[in-house]
Amino acid sequence: MILGRAFEDMCAQMYYRGKMFGFVHLYNGQEAVSTGxxxxxxxxxxxxSTYRDHVHALSKGVPARAVMSELFGKTTGCxxxxxxxxxxxSREHNLLGGFAFIGEGIxxxxxxxxxxxxxxxxxxxxxxxxxxxxxxxxGTCNNGQFFECLNMAALWKLPIVFVVENxxxxxxxxxxxxxxDPQIYKKGPAFGMPGIHVDGxxxxxxxxxxxxxxGRARRGEGPTLVECETYRFRGHSLADPDELRDPAEKxxxxxxxxxxxLKKYLIENSLASEADLKAIxxxxxxxxxxxxxxxxxxxxxxxxxxxxxxxxxxxxxGIGPDGRYRCEDPKFTEGTAHV
Amino acid sequence: xxxxxxxVGAAAxxxxxxxxxxxxxxxxxxxxxxxxxFAVVRSDGRVNLNPKGRRAQQLISNAVATKSDSAAxxxxxxxxxxxxxxxxxxxxxxxxxxxDIRVCVMGEDVGHYGGSYKVTKGLAxxxxxxxxxxxxxxxxxxxxxxxxxAMTGLRPVVEGMNMxxxxxxxxxxxxxxxxxxxxxxxxxxxxxxxxxxxxxGRQLGAEHSQRLESxxxxxxxxxxVACSTPYNAxxxxxxxxxxxxxxxLFEHVLLYNLKExxxxxxxxxxxxxxxxxxxxxxxxxxxxxxxxxxxMQAAKTxxxxxxxxxxxxxxxLKPFDLYTIGNSVKxxxxxLIVEECMRTGGIGASLIAxxxxxxxxxxxxxxxxxxxxxxxxxxxxTLEEVTVVQPAQIVTAVEQLCx
Numbered sequence: 001m002i003l004g005r006a007f008e009d010m011c012a013q014m015y016y017r018g019k020m021f022g023f024v025h026l027y028n029g030q031e032a033v034s035t036g037x038x039x040x041x042x043x044x045x046x047x048x049s050t051y052r053d054h055v056h057a058l059s060k061g062v063p064a065r066a067v068m069s070e071l072f073g074k075t076t077g078c079x080x081x082x083x084x085x086x087x088x089x090s091r092e093h094n095l096l097g098g099f100a101f102i103g104e105g106i107x108x109x110x111x112x113x114x115x116x117x118x119x120x121x122x123x124x125x126x127x128x129x130x131x132x133x134x135x136x137x138x139g140t141c142n143n144g145q146f147f148e149c150l151n152m153a154a155l156w157k158l159p160i161v162f163v164v165e166n167x168x169x170x171x172x173x174x175x176x177x178x179x180x181d182p183q184i185y186k187k188g189p190a191f192g193m194p195g196i197h198v199d200g201x202x203x204x205x206x207x208x209x210x211x212x213x214x215g216r217a218r219r220g221e222g223p224t225l226v227e228c229e230t231y232r233f234r235g236h237s238l239a240d241p242d243e244l245r246d247p248a249e250k251x252x253x254x255x256x257x258x259x260x261x262l263k264k265y266l267i268e269n270s271l272a273s274e275a276d277l278k279a280i281x282x283x284x285x286x287x288x289x290x291x292x293x294x295x296x297x298x299x300x301x302x303x304x305x306x307x308x309x310x311x312x313x314x315x316x317x318g319i320g321p322d323g324r325y326r327c328e329d330p331k332f333t334e335g336t337a338h339v
Numbered sequence: 340x341x342x343x344x345x346x347v348g349a350a351a352x353x354x355x356x357x358x359x360x361x362x363x364x365x366x367x368x369x370x371x372x373x374x375x376x377f378a379v380v381r382s383d384g385r386v387n388l389n390p391k392g393r394r395a396q397q398l399i400s401n402a403v404a405t406k407s408d409s410a411a412x413x414x415x416x417x418x419x420x421x422x423x424x425x426x427x428x429x430x431x432x433x434x435x436x437x438x439d440i441r442v443c444v445m446g447e448d449v450g451h452y453g454g455s456y457k458v459t460k461g462l463a464x465x466x467x468x469x470x471x472x473x474x475x476x477x478x479x480x481x482x483x484x485x486x487x488x489a490m491t492g493l494r495p496v497v498e499g500m501n502m503x504x505x506x507x508x509x510x511x512x513x514x515x516x517x518x519x520x521x522x523x524x525x526x527x528x529x530x531x532x533x534x535x536x537x538x539x540g541r542q543l544g545a546e547h548s549q550r551l552e553s554x555x556x557x558x559x560x561x562x563x564v565a566c567s568t569p570y571n572a573x574x575x576x577x578x579x580x581x582x583x584x585x586x587x588l589f590e591h592v593l594l595y596n597l598k599e600x601x602x603x604x605x606x607x608x609x610x611x612x613x614x615x616x617x618x619x620x621x622x623x624x625x626x627x628x629x630x631x632x633x634x635m636q637a638a639k640t641x642x643x644x645x646x647x648x649x650x651x652x653x654x655x656l657k658p659f660d661l662y663t664i665g666n667s668v669k670x671x672x673x674x675l676i677v678e679e680c681m682r683t684g685g686i687g688a689s690l691i692a693x694x695x696x697x698x699x700x701x702x703x704x705x706x707x708x709x710x711x712x713x714x715x716x717x718x719x720x721t722l723e724e725v726t727v728v729q730p731a732q733i734v735t736a737v738e739q740l741c742x
Contacts, residue, residue: 046491080524089523096490096527097519104514107480111487118493121469123440148480155475309525312583316562318611318658321665321697325611326658 001031001203001259002284004055007064008234010288011054011071015238019296020071023100024085027055029201029233032258033165034059036206037133040214046094046132048109051086052165052232053098056135061093068291074298081301082309102136103143106162109134110149113160113223120220129218132160139170141184147191150225154192157222161213162188164227165200171236172244188225200228201256204265233257304334419602425595427569428458431576432496434605436466439494442580445472445481446498455500456536456595482508482533486515489531494580502537502589503549516585517560532579534588538629538679539716539727541593548716548723553685555587556657563656564610565589565628569599571654574608582610589656591629591679613660619649622737623667625690626677627653630728634677637733646737656686659693668694672703673740677728682710707736 008026015024027034030052038047038059049056057067062078070077071085078090079098087098096112099105109132116130140146141164153160164184168175176182188195194216198209206228213224231253235242266272311317314327326332422430436442444459450473453460463471474481478499485495499505505512512533519527539548555563562584566572572590579586608614616631617638626634631652638648649667653659668674674694676687687708694706709728716726 078524079522079526082524083522087522089526091526096487097523101510101514104483104510107483107511108487108490108515110480111484112491114484115488115491115493118443118469122467145480145483148477151475152477152480152484309521310560312520312528315611316584316658318655319660319662321661323662
């Protein structure tokens with residue numbers, strides 16, 4: 001969680017210093033959800049996120065260096081600089097993205113869960129119990145893709161957990177103004193899966209619920225819908241002036257900061273000392289500083305990278321007038337020829 | 340070489356044309372496929388095989404073909420087998436599913452119902468309900484599900500019951516299917532095949548008669564192919580499934596009952612290559628899918644009038660096979676594009692741009708493009724007929740072009 005917070009704060013700094021551009025959505029305040037869920041996963045389990053995906057990537061194991069480079073748009077980024085803030089992918093860590101349109105990742109997550117079931121039943125890998133987590137927000141819960149996937153996941157008992165990070169605001173649209181029945185967890189039973197509500201600012205509570213849901217999925221009992229009540233301390237993105245939200249509301253949730261809460265818990269229950277926590281803080285600061293340095297020093301992509309990953313099989317660019325496949329032409333791969 | 344005949348059960352209306360017999364086999368071979376050759380088949384006529392020249396003369400009796408005389412037998416060592424286009428698709432799909440256990444099908448009514456056009460008939464019984472998945476009616480989501488499955492190791496074939504329904508899946512096709520390989524920096528491949536029938540049918544109404552090739556063609560990262568004969572339907576289906584790129588396979592509602600004899604052995608059709616249907620000298624006619632048959636019908640009239648059209652079925656809608664097309668343009672110097680797509684921003688429009696860009700010096704006349712009218716397809720039969728390009732218009736266009 002500390003890594004997530006420190007990383008996001010550094011992102012904000014770097015953004016204002018002009019190192020990264022575009023839409024950057026920070027996760028401050030919601031760290032408990034990411035940590036609570038993702039830390040229970042194995043490497044082969046998949047995570048699908050939205051544009052607010054930096055911390056999901058970090059929790060899943062993508063190195064901070066790779067994420068920071070990606071944000072700076074360098075070739076050493078996890079997606080070679082081609083994805084950016086909103087499109088974090090990692091095959092190694094099974095992070096299936098990073099989607100800019102809301103709701104778009106939910107069917108992809110359903111597909112990953114389908115593969116898990118397929119592997120178990122058709123490919124006969126009997127011990128395959130990979131679980132997929134789909135993270136999305138309250139705004140997405142009014143979107144068709146959400147409902148369609150709840151239906152399909154429950155219908156085929158797919159090993160997936162739908163995690164709603166309900167931070168009450170979809171940019172400037174309050175959840176209460178957009179939804180006829182604001183209690184999202186109630187929509188689970190309508191499709192035949194349990195719907196659970198949890199305090200998303202408390203990492204230990206989230207973890208308890210996550211254990212149950214992920215366990216259910218692993219045993220093949222089907223999907224679960226978990227609504228985490230959480231809050232984002234910053235605006236929707238770094239471009240959002242965040243004027244609509246009531247300061248009293250912000251203060252209310254700031255008082256429930258998951259990191260401070262956990263620190264307090266650890267100290268009160270003598271699980272760690274002040275010094276330990278300070279050491280962690282310091283270590284994380286070093287990690288983040290190192291990530292920034294690495295990203296700074298990394299090279300920018302050269303022009304030849306432009307056309308490199310458009311197709312998995314570059315024959316897809318077709319046959320040129322000379323009879324050869326375009327991808328065989330060196331000028332083409334240099335990125336100078338037109339597609 | 341395999342002899343290919345064409346016949347569909349119904350009787351021909353014009354008996355006069357039945358007097359032509361099969362002289363010998365004449366195969367128009369595509370220079371791009373080694374070994375395999377075939378004669379052009381029409382949905383609206385038989386194939387008359389010319390003993391002399393290198394070209395097959397098409398004898399078009401009417402819209403319905405007759406059973407051909409198979410006594411003019413095949414000189415092929417392998418006799419091949421005759422089947423209908425939807426059976427060819429099914430065969431291709433079945434062979435690929437047997438060959439690779441990761442290939443699966445998802446779509447509405449593909450399983451127990453066998454597919455609304457019977458392309459997946461029998462597959463659910465053979466491979467099980469999970470490999471041939473009946474989905475609820477949620478195109479956007481099950482296409483997305485196919486994409487997620489493709490990212491995690493499966494090779495799904497997503498069927499849109501009608502290409503028009505894939506408009507609902509456009510979000511997933513455009514944003515995820517085409518883009519994810521790129522935005523993930525090459526980490527995830529999406530070997531998905533999205534297929535379904537489209538085009539103008541017999542009075543199916545506006546929404547079921549859409550030509551959507553143009554909508555998908557700008558999406559970077561996908562390949563589009565259109566099949567037109569049982570031979571290339573099976574070949575393209577197999578090639579699409581084996582391809583690592585996402586491929587959209589356009590079929591046509593009216594072509595599912597075409598009959599042709601195809602080889603027994605395993606073969607695929609190259610996804611990026613066009614097919615030479617009829618070599619010629621005077622004018623290049625570029626076409627695809629159902630319009631190929633209208634073109635061949637018009638070709639018969641043109642040949643009788645003394646013209647010698649070269650007909651190419653472009654097959655690969657994205658990317659274009661500029662080599663075959665280019666060679667043809669360099670030979671004939673005149674181009675006519677006949678397509679069923681919409682006029683505005685259609686495949687023809689892109690093709691004109693590509694040809695002008697690359698082969699402008701070789702053109703003796705401006706490129707002509709005959710496309711469907713920019714109207715939603717009307718229900719009335721008479722109006723529907725004039726929405727698409729008819730053979731008479733093609734003949735007029737060639738005459739105009741060759742002045």
